């Protein structure tokens with residue numbers, strides 16, 4: 185019998201197994217590090233029933249008491265921080281620096297933020313003048329939706345799961361989390377924390393397994409009142425079809441093909457470092473990452489050379505090694521997908537400024553999913569490489585002449601998630617940003633987050649917004665009560 189740990193589902197306050205499992209692989213060296221026990225249909229149905237039943241406890245609990253428990257979840261996560269860090273790194277191969285400064289701190293902060301904010305999730309009140317000269321009182325009360333299915337991706341596993349779980353639970357909903365089959369470890373630890381803190385059975389459930397099996401069963405389950413999903417646009421389309429007959433509310437954070445615009449009046453050093461960060465962070469596996477860079481012709485050559493130097497000095501290697509910026513991609517399957525786009529770029533006639541292949545270490549890492557950061561030039565905006573989301577450490581740089589041209593080119597995509605604008609001209613920043621068909625624009629920075637701000641995209645990049653009151657609105661069902669006075 186294998187000595188490797190088995191990660192299991194957590195349903196109705198118990199860790200349960202189906203006995204059917206698949207391997208969990210470390211992308212640094214291709215080693216199997218655990219087995220994932222995949223939830224059966226019966227287990228999924230039990231999770232739905234348990235979540236429904238928990239509406240009598242969790243759903244009716246006073247908000248102050250509910251949110252105090254969510255603060256306890258954050259406290260316990262903080263106590264077990266190193267375990268969460270090591271688990272996230274084992275699943276993804278991310279650098280220790282990134283996991284320590286982004287993934288795990290935000291995973292915990294999401295609970296604290298929404299545990300505080302939900303206590304202000306009050307309704308509205310109106311005194312209504314009625315036609316007969318008297319009055320009426322209109323007031324609304326926010327109720328939980330009920331049972332919420334949460335489906336999360338592998339690129340920022342804990343951060344993106346708790347970005348949904350925290351507001352959903354803070355608003356009184358019971359949650360069924362289905363994390364990516366690539367990255368179940370921190371979700372499993374979160375289930376342990378929920379259990380240790382004493383969250384009522386059924387308020388939080390974890391079902392592990394493949395999206396096509398377990399994810400699809402969750403979205404089509406009749407007892408689930410809403411679905412919140414972060415992942416690929418193609419998956420979003422499948423989920424939309426799956427919930428259509430039941431007219432279930434959905435919140436979608438989907439794919440992107442994000443641009444950075446560098447104007448001639450940008451601080452060139454800041455812009456080069458900023459675009460290197462927005463293109464290569466997390467091995468390019470962030471939905472907000474830059475894959476298209478538009479640089480004013482006057483500084484094009486200087487910028488290309490500067491970004492090449494930044495890319496060539498990025499340290500790629502073991503997650504725990506000092507100074508490592510980039511680990512591997514999340515899996516060999518994803519590595520093959522990104523490499524296929526490098527080959528497509530060749531076929532489409534791109535110039536490779538740097539990269540295009542796989543780094544060689546002559547050790548176990550050659551069995552991992554490593555890849556070179558890559559910079560391309562020379563392709564048209566209509567090339568597939570410039571239209572399709574690659575989701576790896578690669579960007580294409582094009583020159584432009586003026587504002588109207590570059591705005592039109594940036595908007596020429598089926599996606600609309602994020603953009604970055606580099607200019608020291610304040611008027612230009614405020615003039616250009618609102619003209620970009622995206623949900624998020626960063627000016628002279630990138631991925632700087634205020635959890636109160638609306639977060640989400642348009643077109644193929646999503647439906648709805650998360651963050652602050654936007655999350656509370658999605659996870660609440662207001663009931664308006666009108667009383668004749």
Ligand SMILES: NC(=O)c1ccc[n+]([C@@H]2O[C@H](COP(=O)([O-])OP(=O)(O)OC[C@H]3O[C@@H](n4cnc5c(N)ncnc54)[C@H](O)[C@@H]3O)[C@@H](O)[C@H]2O)c1
Nearest residue numbers: 336337338363364395399400415416419437438439440471
């Ligand atoms: N907009 C955002 O905030 C955001 C954030 C992160 C990732 N993403 C996008 O996610 C993609 C990468 O993540 P990924 O590969 O995990 O995405 P994915 O769509 O393959 O998987 C996401 C989740 O959906 C599940 N899933 C897959 N098929 C399903 C189905 N038919 N029914 C129900 N669930 C299903 C998966 O198991 C996983 O848990 C990229 O396109 C990226 O742009 C978007």
Ligand SMILES: O=C/C=C/C=C(\O)C(=O)O
Nearest residue numbers: 339347469470471472633
């Ligand atoms: O890969 C996508 C990143 C999404 C980030 C957030 O949703 C966030 O920072 O809240």
